[in-house]
Amino acid sequence: MKNINLINAETRITFIFLRLKKKAKLAMTVAVSFFVILTGLTLGLLFYTQSQVAKKKDQISQLTDKIKSFEKNESYVITITDRVKGISPVLNERGPVKEILSDLVKLSVPGFSLQSFTADSSKVTIKAYCQDLAALTNFNARLEDLSQEKRYRNIYYSSVSKISGNNYLIVVEIEV
Amino acid sequence: MSSDLDYFLKKREIYMPAAVISFVLLAFFIFILPKVKGVLSMRAGLKKQSQEISRLSQKLADLQTLSEGELYGAAEILLRALPAEKDFYQAVNLIKSIFQKYGVRVVSFSLSPGNLSESGIPMPIKLLFFSRLAETANLVAELERSLPLLTVSSLALNNASATASGTLQDLEVELIVKSYAEPLPKVLPAVDKPLPKISNKDRQTIEDMRKFISYTAEEESSVSEVGSVVLGRENPFPF
Numbered sequence: 461m462k463n464i465n466l467i468n469a470e471t472r473i474t475f476i477f478l479r480l481k482k483k484a485k486l487a488m489t490v491a492v493s494f495f496v497i498l499t500g501l502t503l504g505l506l507f508y509t510q511s512q513v514a515k516k517k518d519q520i521s522q523l524t525d526k527i528k529s530f531e532k533n534e535s536y537v538i539t540i541t542d543r544v545k546g547i548s549p550v551l552n553e554r555g556p557v558k559e560i561l562s563d564l565v566k567l568s569v570p571g572f573s574l575q576s577f578t579a580d581s582s583k584v585t586i587k588a589y590c591q592d593l594a595a596l597t598n599f600n601a602r603l604e605d606l607s608q609e610k611r612y613r614n615i616y617y618s619s620v621s622k623i624s625g626n627n628y629l630i631v632v633e634i635e636v
Numbered sequence: 637m638s639s640d641l642d643y644f645l646k647k648r649e650i651y652m653p654a655a656v657i658s659f660v661l662l663a664f665f666i667f668i669l670p671k672v673k674g675v676l677s678m679r680a681g682l683k684k685q686s687q688e689i690s691r692l693s694q695k696l697a698d699l700q701t702l703s704e705g706e707l708y709g710a711a712e713i714l715l716r717a718l719p720a721e722k723d724f725y726q727a728v729n730l731i732k733s734i735f736q737k738y739g740v741r742v743v744s745f746s747l748s749p750g751n752l753s754e755s756g757i758p759m760p761i762k763l764l765f766f767s768r769l770a771e772t773a774n775l776v777a778e779l780e781r782s783l784p785l786l787t788v789s790s791l792a793l794n795n796a797s798a799t800a801s802g803t804l805q806d807l808e809v810e811l812i813v814k815s816y817a818e819p820l821p822k823v824l825p826a827v828d829k830p831l832p833k834i835s836n837k838d839r840q841t842i843e844d845m846r847k848f849i850s851y852t853a854e855e856e857s858s859v860s861e862v863g864s865v866v867l868g869r870e871n872p873f874p875f
Contacts, residue, residue, distance in 0.1 A: 477650075480650060481649045481650060484649070484650050484652075484653035484654065485649075485653055487653055487657055488652070488653035488656045488657055491656065491657045491660040491661075492656060492660060494660075495660040495663065495664065495668075498664070498668055499667075499668060502668055502671045502672055502675065503671070505675050506671055506674065506675050506678075509675050509678040509679060509682065510678065512682055513678055513681060513682060513685065516682060516685040516686065516689060517685070519689055520685060520688055520689060520692065523689065523692040523693060523696055524692065524827045526696050527692060527695060527696050527699065527827050528827060530696070530699040530700070530702075531825045532704060533699050533702050533704055533707055534699060534825035534831060535824070535825045536702075536704070536707035536708060536710070536711045537702065537707065537831060537832055537834060538821055538823055538824075538825060538832060539711045539714070539715065539820065539821065540707065540710050540711050540714055540834055540838065540842070541832040541833075541834060541838060542820070542821040542823075543711070543714035543715060543717070543718050543818075544714065544837075544838040544841045544842070546718045546816075546818040547714065547717055547718050547785065547841055547845070548837075548841060550718070550785050550787060550816055551785075551841075551844075553787060554780065554787050554788075555788070555789070557776060557788045557790075557791050558773070558776050558777050558780050558788065561769075561772060561773035561776055561777075561791070562773050562777070564769060564773070565769055565770050565773050568769060573795065574769065574793060574795055574807065575794070575795050576792070576793060576794045576795065577791070577792065577793035577794075578790075578791070578792045578793075579790065579791045579792075580789070580790045581789065
């Protein structure tokens, strides 16, 4: 009986061993196949990517060479944009002195005599004589026309005073 | 002995696959994984390269559309408007040319050029002269539409006779004019840098500058006195 039991156990072990052997063989085959496929794919992808990188590198170098041949144009563009950047604030900074002066010419009615005129970027002061009331009225009419144009923030008489005879001394301030 | 060999041979059929699987795993981590990582990083690099190619192609296309002659003309006029170096002599000569054009004599002028190598700061020039109002208006207008750029920053007119009966014929004019210079850009053309765009506003500025009156060196020299030997630079206001 003992012997029979022993044979059974040995057979069982043999079966287990055979099954294990089969599984191990299968696992090895799968692992090796997987490794081979993966290696093949990786190497294939690696060579393909390397060739793509080289191709793009070549393309970049060709483009770079072409761009370099336009270096002169690029330096002109840099100069142009830089100069415009410098010129724009100069043009924006300009006060309306030119315009005010031409307005002053229009304001110069007969009998109007300029005493002084000061202008900076924010304010203009006109000090003048009007030889009679008619000159003052005419000047005032033109000043009102100018005010109607609304080109200046504020136009006002700082003072009007009658001096010797029919002469009037007027001080007009224009806020720019 | 024979049973030991049998046992080993039997076990080998288990150990061998285990050893091969271990080797495969080891090879995967040592050989394949770094290569896969390499491929992934290369693909990321490819994406960057594609972006660079499209950027460079765009830059090349932009550069190809620009005409060298037009650009040269624009750069030249803008450099004439805003010189790269502070040149007070040129500014004074320009003012002199304009005053001569209007037949106005400058009584006095003063300026402090400061450090000549230091550009970028406007240089004020103070002028004193006698003129009529209409003439002064024209003069100021001309000063502000000449190249190199000048800006009238302040103006004071005084009746020279200073009486109620004074006319507009004799005005004492005190004028402060600013002259400008700005150093050239330090940025050099570089392939990897984007091409600055010339906007419509920039084009408008170029067109505006073309309408300005350019006082060239030849014009300036034609109005300056010739024949006298001077040390250094000629006095632009010899009166």
